[in-house]
Each structure stands twice: as C-alpha cells, then as structure tokens.
Amino acid sequence: MNLKSLLSGLALAGVVLVAGIPAMAQDYPTSTIQLIVPYAPGGSGDITARLIVEHLSPALGQPVVVENRPGANGSIGSDFVAKAAPDGYTLEVVVQSHVLGKALMPSLTYDPVGDFEPISLMSRTQLGVVVPASLPVNTLEELVAYIKAHPGELAFASAGHGSNAHVFTEWFLDTADLDMIHVPYAGSAAAHPDLISGVATMAFDTLASVQGLVADGRLKLLAVAGAERHPEFLDVPTIAESGYPDYDASSWTMLLAPAGTPEAIVDRLNKEVVAILSRDDVKERLASLGATVVASSPAEAKATVETEVQRYTDLIERLGLAQ
C-alpha cells in the first residue's frame, strides 16, 4: 500500500464521515417520535401539541406520539426531556411558564435555557385584566385609582402560585405601584365564582377563559396584557396604551428538543412545523382557543426564551416571589 492510496483512502473515509452526518439527518426520522407534554391532558399546551401532531406525523412519514408527563408545573416532563438523547426522537411542547421555572424554584434539576434547543414558537395567548361587574370602575385608570384608595385591602386571584397569571399580575402591580393581596386558586377557572361574586377584586386570565363571562356581563374586561389589541376585543386597550408603555406580557407555546440536537434535524422540524402553522384550518382551531399562530425560526424562539428568562428572573428576584 503506497502513500497515495493511503491518502486517498483517508480522504474517502473523510468524505464518508462528513457525508455521514447529513445523511443521518436526511434519513431522519426512521422511527417513532415521542412528543412530551409536561402537563395534564386538556390544557392549552396539550391541545396545541395534539393539533400539530395530527399533521406532523404525515409530514415526517413516522408516527409522532404525544405522551403526557404531568406534575410540578411541568418540571417533571421537562426534566425527562432535558436528559433525553438529543437525536430528534424526543421532543417537547411547553407553555410560557417554562421560563419562570428556574427563577421560582432554584432547586430545579434542569436549565430552561441551556438544556433545550428551541425549534419554533407556535402560538401566543393573550391575558386580560378582569374585574367583577359590580366593581365601580370601567377603565384601567379607574381600577388603578380604586386600588390606590384601598392599599393592601383588596385581593387579586390567580391560577396558582408561580403561574404566569400570578407573575404577570405582580409585574403590573409593581409597574403601577399598587399593593394587593394575592389569593391563588388551583387553576384559573376555580377562581371564577369568587371573581364573579366580587370576593376577589381583580384577576389576569386568558381571554378565551373569560370571554363568555364578559359577554354575559358578569365580568368586565378592562385591558389586555400583550403588545397589541386582540382582534375579538378591538375596543379594549392594552396595558401599554393605558400609561405603562413597557408592559408587555403574553403566554405562548413552543416546540423544543434537548440541547445538542443536530442543526439539520432542528431545521427540518422547524420547516415542517412552520408549514403546519400556516394552514388555515390549524389557524382557525387555535383562534377558537383564543390563541394566535406565531411561527418562528429556531433562533427567534431561542431569543424569546433568553429574553423572558432574563426579564422574569430579575422580576421574581426583586419581588421575592421565589420559594
């Protein structure tokens, strides 16, 4: 064996080696993909995941199976995904509270930023400020004045300690310099009876969940928390418009893979998911749940996670909301 053939052999091996990686990604997927939903069945993350899977399986030519691993605010399922092999066969759908986890629970066994490879944002959900119909206020300004007139006497309800509704409300109270008591419930709907009867004075809740009660005149919707007005409630201003320009809070759902998943696989998944999200029937289904489709690139999704982790970690530390 002379030097030349050895060199060409090495070169060939190099070509095969280099070609091998994209070949693997090109073949992807060759078996069933597990999509972890770290919440109980029936929530917005779960329904969104199932809506996407309906179209993702045929697009990838392999079954995508949704598996619920609920518990501890999504941290059990996320921990499982963070430790899974980064081969594209274990994926996860999370909601916005994913970025709150580490700040609220420093004992968390994974890093919401470093342990995951975001694939795409999928949808955004608006929360709104609702008050009982009996409360003598009709705008956000009047509500702020009313709360200021009763410092520390009024209570706001939330979907639970550390839920995004809780953290968003605390952010608003901090921005507007208000003092209220926090009364958490097991989920937002559990708070509705006390909110309707006026025992609780205010809550941040998803528009989809309060829409019926607002239409029926049992609750008043004073403002929405996101950057833009909601198409269904064009006459309701945003919090930012009402004198707090830096305030912009909304919930979202995102598709993630474990950190270290090959870029080619992430890009392939991103391409398929973005295509699914542009379908009219998917848009309609998500709209009926009060969500707006927001497809994004993996980089944009990563930037969203990083910005929000930074913002809410600062807020949670400053307000002392962590355990």
Added chain:
Amino acid sequence: MELLDNVLLGLETAMTLQNLFYCLVGCLLGTLIGVLPGVGPTTTIALLLPITFGLDPSTSLIMLAGIYYGAQYGGSTTAILVNLPGEASSAVTAIDGYKMAQKGKAGSALAIAAIGSFIAGTIATVVVVVFSPPLSELALRFGPPEYFSLIVLGLILSVTLANGSVLKALAMIILGLLFGLVGADIYTGIPRFTFGEPSLMDGINFVAFATGLYGISEILSNLEQDPSRKSKVSKPKGLLPTWPEMKRSIGPILRGTGLGSVMGVLPGGGATLSSFAAYTLEKKLSKHPEEFGEGAIEGVAGPESANNAGAQTSFIPMLTLGIPGNGVMAIMIGALMIQGIQPGPSVMTTNPALFWGLIASMWIGNVMLLLLNLPLVGIWVKLLSTPYNFMFPAIILFSAIGIFSTNMNGLDLGLVAMFGLLGYVLIKLDCEPAPFLMGFILGPLLEENLRRAMMFSRGNPATFFASPLSAGLLAVAAIALILMILPAVRNQRQKVFTE
C-alpha cells in the same frame, strides 16, 4: 309551552342515528374505563378530544358526556366486586357493596347500583331542565367560608362511615388529613413532605392511594388464608335483587338523588361529598344501623344514586355559567371552544339544539347504561367464581398498568405497594379505611378554603359566621359532633358507675 318545545328539540337532536350511535360509544367506553382500575374519565376524554374535532359539536359533547356518566356506572362495578374504588365517590359503595358480594349478593348489589343510578339519572335530568338557573346561583353563593364550613360538616359526618369506635374513626380522619398535606403549598409553592421528589409536588396520586388502601390490603388479608381455595365469596344467590331488597332500596335511592342533585351543583367536590352524605343519612335513618358495613343494600343504593345524580347536575355550572366543576368539565369546555362555541349562559340561546340535545342525551344515555349493565351483572358475577390464585394477580396486574399509564411515573406503583401495606396494618388494628380516605380527600380542600377565607377576611375568623349559609353549616356540624360524642360519654360514665 316553551319548556316542552325545548325538550322536544332536545330529543330531536339526541335521537338522530349519528348521535344515538356516539352516545352508545361514549357509554360503552365509559363503562369500560370505569371497570379498568386506574384509568379515569378525565384522561380518556382528553385523549379522545382530537377525534371530536371532526364531529358536530353536539355529537362530540354527547359522546364525551356519555364517557363521563358511563364511568360513574362502571366505577362502582369494581368497587363492589373486588373492593377497588376507581374514584372517590365509589369508595363509599365499596363499604357495603363488597360485603354484599362476599355474601354472594354481588348480583343484587350491582343491579341495585344500576337501577338506583338510572332512577337518579332520570330525576336529575329533570332537575337540570327545570332548576338550572336557581341552582347555578347557589353555586355562586358558595365562597371560601361556605366551602370551609361544608367540608367541616363532611368531615364530622364521615365518622359515621366507620362501624367501630368513634375515637379510631377520628384518628383515621386526622391521619388522612396529614397525608393530604403532602405536596406543594398552593399559597407559596413550597414543597411539603415531598422528600425532594418532584412527582410528589402535586400531592399523593389519589388512585394509587385508594387502590393500595382498599384493593391491595384486601388481597393481602385474603392471602392469609389458603390461597388455593376457590374463592372466599359465597355462592351467588340470584342475579337480581329480591322484592324486599327493592322495597328497602327505594327510599335511599330517592333521598340519595335529592342530596346528589343539590350538592352536585357545587364546583370542586360537591358530587363526591354527596355520596358520603347519602351513606351517613341512610345509616342514621335506618332501623338497622348495625347492618351498615356488613352488607346493607341501603349503603349501596343511597350513595350510588347520589353519585349519579351529582354527576348529572355537575353539568349545571358548566352549562349556565361556563364554570367547570371538575377536571372532566374543564376538558369539555375546551372541546366546545375548539368547535367555536363559547360555553356559558349564551349557549342556551345561541345553540339551543346543543344545550337541549345534551340534556336529552343524558337521559337516553342512562337508559342505554341500564340496558347495558343489567345483562353484564351475570358476567361479572361469573367472574367472581374465578379461583383466587388467578384472580389476585390479575387484579394487581391491571391496577399496576392502569396506574402507571396515567402519569408514566414509577413512584405511583411504589405508593400502591406502600398504601397496600399500610392498609393491611390498619385492618389488623381494626381501623377502617373509609374515614382515612375521606380525610385524605377533604384535607386539602379544607386547608385551601380555610386559608383562602382567612386571606380575604384579613385574618378575621368572624368571616365563618358572617354569612347565614356558613354559620348554619357550622351549627349543624357542632350539633352532629355533640350527638356523636354524647352516647360515648354516657357509656363511659355508666361504666365508671358500675365499677
């Protein structure tokens, strides 16, 4: 007459071939998952949600509702046959139902459960039609202090679930309350008694708790005897209840229906409480209270009827206010929203066919379930004659699969084993599981509402006496406690005097 028109519209919607078919599918599925230990209606309905996207809204709701009340029928089957209550409400049925089965009267117990559920379901459907608006206002009158007082009353009444000493029953309730503390504190998020195990953050899994405490401990104590014997169960004596048994049951069925219809409206555990309340009521009213716990048919008829009536009227807050009373309702609201229908009072006017169709389908579903369950009684009773050394591994296997598949969590299986052992020790100590279970279920609700009421009142306990509803419930609880303790004190004094 408007009401009649509405009912006719409902029947018209529910009686289409497609809706009848999906109603039957729902009832069948519900019965099946009710019988399978561990798998509950919430999970099933959530998993079937995507299938309903393609269906008409009324059809999908009719099917999902069928699963829900079908599971109420099926859940009592395992409670009666093998002492495995899949849900909190059927834990009460297990007390006397399982004893009846051991005495060879499984047929009567199952049949009376089905008949009672049917009568309750029929009456509760009428209640939903006629009394929806006032009952939904009642649900809104229940704030944190009222819930707290209701739960205190429930806890005190649960002493009557036990046959033995009042002291042991109280001890069991408190033990249950303590186990209920496990998990994240909902007001601060701080983990309590979780030993660093994240899967305990949401508390101890109820199905693992009940399966261990009832099913596994019963198997352990059965295995003390020779496992090769055929079965501990006496030979079945007929599949249908006798006429005297029917006569004894009719009162409990009607009273249970009344209790269940009213309490089912309360979101968050009303339907569960109603089956416990019905048992207590029957035991108090009975001329033979000593038969309770030994296989009294009233102890099956009352709670089963209350449970089913409550399951039916728990639709009221969802249909009239858009407020889900339990996990199943929350998912159904999701199902409606995905179809573009906003649940709430407007449904009645904007989608009358859906609203009345669902109500009519409830009654049709109840007829189907009765027709489905009565013939099944024979099959179930035959299953009981399986030799025990085949039966008990099968019970353990199916329970384990069911419980594991719900959360994919190995710890739940460890909990089943642990509560099985604990239950066995409790049997040896003559401590009964029902008050233990009651404390476990009500403990977290008690704490949640106590603390919530105190937060709203800024720490002033007068809030519990401020509303007549809350004060009244507390007064009844106090009277019940005194009545319970007095005989014990009197006996004690007599003992002292005779000595």
